[in-house]
Amino acid sequence: MHKIDRMNSLIAAAAEPSTPLAEQAFRSLRRDVLTGLFEAGSKLKLDDLQGHYGFSSSPLREALSRLAQEGLVKADERRGFRVAPISAEDLADITHMRLMLDVEALRSAIERGDDSWEGAIVAAFHRLEKVESRLSDGPVILDEEWSELHRNFHAALIAACASERQRLWSASLFDQAERYRRFSARHRQVGRRKSNEHRKIMEATLRRDADTACALLGEHILGTQRNVEAAMRRAVAA
Secondary structure (H helix, E strand, O other): HHHHHHHHHHHHHHHOOOOOHHHHHHHHHHHHHHHOOOOOOOOEEEEHHHHHHHHOOHHHHHHHHHHHHOOOEEEEEOOOOOOOEHHHHHHHHHHHHHHHHHHHHHOOOOOOOOOOHHHHHHHHHHHHHHHHOOOOOOOOOHHHHHHHHHHHHHHHOOOOOOOOHHHHHHHHHHHHHHHHHHHHHOOOOOOOOOOOHHHHHHHHHOOOOHHHHHHHHHHHHHHHHHHHHHHHHHHHHH
8 A cells, every 4th residue: 555545544544433442452452563562574363362462353353454554564365464574665664754744744833833832842851851861771762651751742743733634644653663663772782862862852843943953853763764774784693
């Protein structure tokens, strides 16, 4: 499926009602795909998933279909479902799309954001920084609370963007990049703290310095790509 078509399918799926069990199955399965509990490329067998989560096949099938629309799972009529593979090419595609969408979403948000938007960014950064300061020297991204607050901070930056579709696509791409961030963290030899990068992005945003804020966000996104590619090379060499 073409990237834009898949994004449009994601919007349509988000608007459709879902049963409580299907929503629970989706959230549980999605979390475990993102965190790497199910390895990239691994088969997702319904029987195994039923035993693991305790859901029947119907909500699990709906959850898998929604994950396929997000690009986190690959569907094959003959082979069933598999976790989407990880590759440098896929990461480059995700990065390309994030640079197109996220950077311009931030520019739009800076133009339109009000005092409440600014306050939400400051609050999101404060919570993220507080959690990061309490963590050990290990990879912060492997901490579930930090990862959720990290997502919230990036969402807060673009919350005032005029386009709802742009915000939704950006959120989906952020989550697709999450698997790669975690892969990088698990293979990283030196810890990487992101608080200073986030602070610079926040400060430029609050100054309404769109050019600087957008340049910093773009470099932040590219930094993830470079770190993951380095981790991939180390994994192959190991």
